[in-house]
Structures are given as structure tokens and as C-alpha cells.
Amino acid sequence: MRRTKADADATRKKILNAAERMFYEKGVSNTTLEQVASEAGVTRGAVYWHFDNKTDLFLALYEAVPLPHEDMIARDIETEAFDTLAIVETATGDWLETLARDEQRQRILSIMLRCDYDHAMSAVLAKQREIDERHNAMLELAFSRALERGQLRERWTPASAVRALHWMMMGLCTDWLLFGRSFDLVSEGRETLRRLFSGFRGEATIRPPFSRERGQEEMG
Structure with missing residues (x-):
């Protein structure tokens, strides 16, 4: 048949x-x-x-585990009315919420973290690097926009801000996934993001987290 x-x-x-x-x-x-x-x-x-x-x-x-809201970040950072850093912070925090409630995503990320990437699996590592490089380039553009708009402290370069965010997220998710989920990923993750992004911001640009509704009000 x-x-x-x-x-x-x-x-x-x-x-x-x-x-x-x-x-x-x-x-x-x-x-x-x-x-x-x-x-x-x-x-x-x-x-x-x-x-x-x-x-x-x-x-x-x-490929079943997309990175945090790339399309939304790429689109919204081009809108002058929006707080660029808040867009990135909110999208990253939302991704933590998705991970916390999606057991399949948790399993796949755990598999990736435990995998031995020698020999044939080196192709997977190369693919991961390709996707990470694309994602980091998008984030670096976001932090560049924030620097241009006076939202990012000048002591940060866009590249160093991307690395700090990447390392924080990797450490947070690895610790949570591989060592017993011993803390609240969402609440502690968002609090850690808040502290990190406070360190990114210039004193005059500290604002509440981005929301699409607030952004629409500002545009109106």
C-alpha cells in the first residue's frame, strides 16, 4: 500500500x-x-x-529547541520608541519560563549538555556554534543599538555584554537542568537578569521591563 x-x-x-x-x-x-x-x-x-x-x-x-524569540528581538530593536535593553531582557526571561514548563525542551537541552561531541558528533557541535553565532550576532546588534541610544553604559562593549549574558544563561540553565532543579528557574532567573541588565544600563535609562502593551502605548 x-x-x-x-x-x-x-x-x-x-x-x-x-x-x-x-x-x-x-x-x-x-x-x-x-x-x-x-x-x-x-x-x-x-x-x-x-x-x-x-x-x-x-x-x-x-533544531526543535529554538533560541529566545530571535524574530521578536530583531524586529523590535529597530523601533526607536522601545527600550532596546528591556526587549532583550524580557525575551530572555520569557525563554526561561518556556523552559521551566516544557519538559521536552528540558530533556533535549539535558541531552545536549551531557553529549560527548567527539568523532561523528563534532558535526552537531559545529551546527550549535553556527546557530549560536547567528544568535549572538543578533544580540550584538541589539546592544549596539542600545549603545547608540545611550541606554548601555559605555564601559560595556556590545560584544562583552553579549558574552556576559551568554555565560550567565548557560550557567543558570546548566545548573538547573543537571543538578536537580534545586531552585526556581523563573523567579531567580529573572532576578539575575534584572541585576545583570541594571549593570548594563546607564543611570538615566533604568526603566521597568519591556512589555508589548507598554511599547504600543509609547508609540501612540
């Missing part, structure tokens, strides 16, 4: 779900595609129909 696109999509989703479970429980290096096929209830050939190898499968999982 002829397979439909819906059938193929359903099979692909089953394989991805099975890979997510196996990678999370056993680790990427300890999981074979044969085990993924068995867990998904499909043949090994079905796995290879959809994915060239384990690296390709892992990349598909990685």
Missing part, C-alpha cells in the same frame, strides 16, 4: 520521540540506531529513510 506524506511524517515523529527517550536515558554515545528503531516500533530501514545517521537524527532534535 502506498505510503502517504502523513504516514511518513508520523513515522518520523515516532523515531524522533524514541530517540529523545533513548538519548535521555542512555546518553547519545550509548544509543544505537537499532535501539531507536526498536523503541519506535519501526524497522532500521525506516530510520535510515528519514535520517542519514545518528548525527543527523540528533541535529533534528537540536
Whole structure:
């Protein structure tokens, strides 16, 4: 019987779900595609129909976890009425809230943090770096806009501000995901962001966090 696109999509989703479970429980290096096929209830050939190898499968999982609201940040930082730093702070805090309530996202990020990126998995690391570089370039543009508008303290360069934010977020999420979720990611994360962004701001630009409703009022 002829397979439909819906059938193929359903099979692909089953394989991805099975890979997510196996990678999370056993680790990427300890999981074979044969085990993924068995867990998904499909043949090994079905796995290879959809994915060239384990690296390709892992990349598909990685792409299921987008970075914080890139499109919104890129669009809103060009609007003069908005507080650029507040846009970035709010988008980053919102991403922490998404992570805190999305168990699938938590599992995928945990898999990524535990993965050994030697040998074949080096392609995944290269893809991560490519995505991180694109995201960091967008953030550097945001901090450049803030500097131009007098919102960023001159002791910060856009590049150093991006690095500080990246390192803070990586440390926060790694600690929470790998060491027992022993603190409130949202409340403590937002408070840490507030302190960091207070350090970014010039004295004359300290304002409440950005909201789309407030931004619309300012434009009106």
C-alpha cells in the first residue's frame, strides 16, 4: 500500500520521540540506531529513510529547541520608541519560563549538555556554534543599538555584554537542568537578569521591563 506524506511524517515523529527517550536515558554515545528503531516500533530501514545517521537524527532534535524569540528581538530593536535593553531582557526571561514548563525542551537541552561531541558528533557541535553565532550576532546588534541610544553604559562593549549574558544563561540553565532543579528557574532567573541588565544600563535609562502593551502605548 502506498505510503502517504502523513504516514511518513508520523513515522518520523515516532523515531524522533524514541530517540529523545533513548538519548535521555542512555546518553547519545550509548544509543544505537537499532535501539531507536526498536523503541519506535519501526524497522532500521525506516530510520535510515528519514535520517542519514545518528548525527543527523540528533541535529533534528537540536533544531526543535529554538533560541529566545530571535524574530521578536530583531524586529523590535529597530523601533526607536522601545527600550532596546528591556526587549532583550524580557525575551530572555520569557525563554526561561518556556523552559521551566516544557519538559521536552528540558530533556533535549539535558541531552545536549551531557553529549560527548567527539568523532561523528563534532558535526552537531559545529551546527550549535553556527546557530549560536547567528544568535549572538543578533544580540550584538541589539546592544549596539542600545549603545547608540545611550541606554548601555559605555564601559560595556556590545560584544562583552553579549558574552556576559551568554555565560550567565548557560550557567543558570546548566545548573538547573543537571543538578536537580534545586531552585526556581523563573523567579531567580529573572532576578539575575534584572541585576545583570541594571549593570548594563546607564543611570538615566533604568526603566521597568519591556512589555508589548507598554511599547504600543509609547508609540501612540
